[in-house]
Amino acid sequence: MSFMGFVLSAVAVASALGVVFNRNPLYSAFHLIVNLLAMAGVYSVLDAHFLAVTQVVVYAGAIMVLVLFVLMLLNLKAGSGRKLGIFRPLCAIAVACSVVTTVYPAVESNFKDLSLHELQEKAWRSEGTVKAVGEELYGRYVRQFELSSLVLLIGIVGAVTLSKRKEGKIGPREGGLGGGK
Amino acid sequence: MELGILLIKVFVVMNVSLVLASLCTWLERKGSALIQDRVGANRAGAFVESKRWYLKPALPVIRAMGWLGVINTLMCDSLKGLWKEDFVPEGASKFLHALAPVIAVLPIMLAFAVLPLAPDFTLGGYTIHPRVAAIDGGLLFVLAMGSVAVYGVAIAGWTGNNKFSLLGALRAAAQMMSYELPMGLVFVALIVVYGTLDVYSIVEGQQKLLWGFIPMWGIVLQPVGFVVLLLAGMAETKRGPFDLPEAESELVAGYFTEYSGMKFLLFWLGEFAEIALFALLLALLFFGGWDIPWVTLPQGAWWAALIGHIVLMTKVVFFCVLQIVIRWTLPRFRYDQLMNMGWKMLLPVALANLVITAVLKVAL
Incomplete structure (x- = not known):
């Protein structure tokens, strides 16, 4: 990885610490945005431009805007959260350890015999990373891809069902462009 | 030499965006006077x-x-x-207050980096691609930068430390998120039609003729997509009939109520750069970019590239004028009308457009 890659990684780590240690939830959210953008930068240094752009569109551009929206709507004051006990940090550490121990062997076994340079070569040879990602997603991993889209669909249906108002209660004002109902 | 060419390209692209933005400022000031029967x-x-x-x-x-x-x-x-005095409201974070206008401008200027401004040409043995970054997925990059620009508005509204700013920022965030969806779906339909995410290849795909006499411009192949993108893009720029985030009759000035001096002007610069960016996108994606119908210019000649650039800029200025005329002609929407239009009208139309495009692409 180049010099830029190390700088971006340092920014990512620092902002991740900022997410955890900030007392104000809004500042935590800002740090998370910086973290996601830095990760996108790391992807693009590794020539995974499509992944980088997708990261910005989906996480930094859509999900974090929603998070920020909710935090601004609630208008929380700094340090209004409950005091941390000993139980929560232990839980967090356990989850972090389990994620690392699950992900790391998978990453290592897949890329053990490939150097970073070879990976980049592969990406360039397949006429840009968009095509490479598309071929992997809709070729080798098509079942996993479709299954995860099914999970997302279930999530959407669940969210709509939970947030639906009961009939007869006060709803949003009718009579908009579509003439309401 | 490579670095020199790159630096010149960065300089040119930055200046194109700034000159277009200042041209829009002038068009807005003098054009609004013309439309409202004032002198200006x-x-x-x-x-x-x-x-x-x-x-x-x-x-x-x-x-x-x-x-x-x-x-x-x-x-x-x-x-x-x-x-003018640079006023920072009490209790606001000074850093974030200064950061917000920068975030409102910077992503818009960055988006210009992936858009081609002329066809490729050779000069002194070097083949020059008139865009700064030739990444694949250039169209997605524009979309990404558009969604990052929301943060400028959101942070500005929050650091304003008053209700008007906050309400304006919330409105802006909701509006920009809602209208990003149909915009993205139109982009996907275009990608299906031309089979590429690269803006340059999309423009090249439009230079051919359909059945020998109709230019294969985006407006011919994707008329519904053009209408949806025009509406969604105007809502993204938060101007005119869609200027709910800064509705002065309700919210003083919305998210930049507490801004003064150069920071205030930076928000305006961002807005006008956004108009120019959107006009450039429309010209590149739907009106053939530097294409003149039924005229073939030689590939790679510098004078052909210059003519192409002038043709493209003419189209861009036309769309800037169109947006300004629309902004000074139509009255503001009501907020529920805005949301209904985004979610109940544009989104289904864009989805149907995408499905029909995909079916036609496979069938033909």
Whole structure:
């Protein structure tokens, strides 16, 4: 990885610490945005431009805007959260350890015999990373891809069902462009 | 040499975006005066006198520019912004207050980096691609930068530390998120039609003729997509009939209520750069970019690239004027109308457009 890659990684780590240690939830959210953008930068240094752009569109551009929206709507004051006990940090550490121990062997076994340079070569040879990602997603991993889209669909249906108002209660004002109902 | 070419390209692209933005500023000031039957800015520099002999030939030009309001809008306004007091509201984070206008401008300027401004040409043995970054997925990059620009507005509204700013920021965030969806779906339909995410290849795909006589422009192949993108893009720029985030009759000035001086002007610069960016996108994606119908220019000649650039910029200026005319013609929407239009009208139409496009692409 180049010099830029190390700088971006340092920014990512620092902002991740900022997410955890900030007392104000809004500042935590800002740090998370910086973290996601830095990760996108790391992807693009590794020539995974499509992944980088997708990261910005989906996480930094859509999900974090929603998070920020909710935090601004609630208008929380700094340090209004409950005091941390000993139980929560232990839980967090356990989850972090389990994620690392699950992900790391998978990453290592897949890329053990490939150097970073070879990976980049592969990406360039397949006429840009968009095509490479598309071929992997809709070729080798098509079942996993479709299954995860099914999970997302279930999530959407669940969210709509939970947030639906009961009939007869006060709803949003009718009579908009579509003439309401 | 490579680095030199890159630096020149960065300089040119930055200047194109800034010049287009300032042109939009002038068009807005003088155009709104024309539409509202006013005179508009016509004083600064209009009566300039000088006894120096070397300034004599320039005087008529300066006077004409003053009479047309160019000097007033481009020089006096920005100088006034620089000299005004820079006010930071009490209790606001100084850093975030200064950061917000930068985030409102920077992503828009960055988006210009992936858009081609002329066809490729050769000069002195070097093949020059007139865009700064030739990443694949350039269209997605524009979308990404558009969604990052929301943060400028959101942070500005929050650091304003008052209800009007916050309400304006919330409105802006909701509006920009809602209208990003149909915009993205139109982009996907275009990608399906031309089979590429690269803006340059999309423009090249439009140079051919359909059945030998109709130019294969985006507007011919994706008429519904064009209408959806025009509406969604105008909502993204938060202007005119869609300027709910800064509705002055309800919210004072919305998210930038607490901004003054140059920071305030930066928000305006971002807005006008966004107009220019959107006009450039429309010209590139739907109106053939530098294509003149039924005319084939030689590939790679520098003068052909220059003609292509002028043709493209003519189209861009046309769309800037169109947006400004729409902004000064139509009254503001109500907020529920805005949301209904985004979610109940544009989104289903964009989805149907995408499905029909995909089916036709497979069938034909």
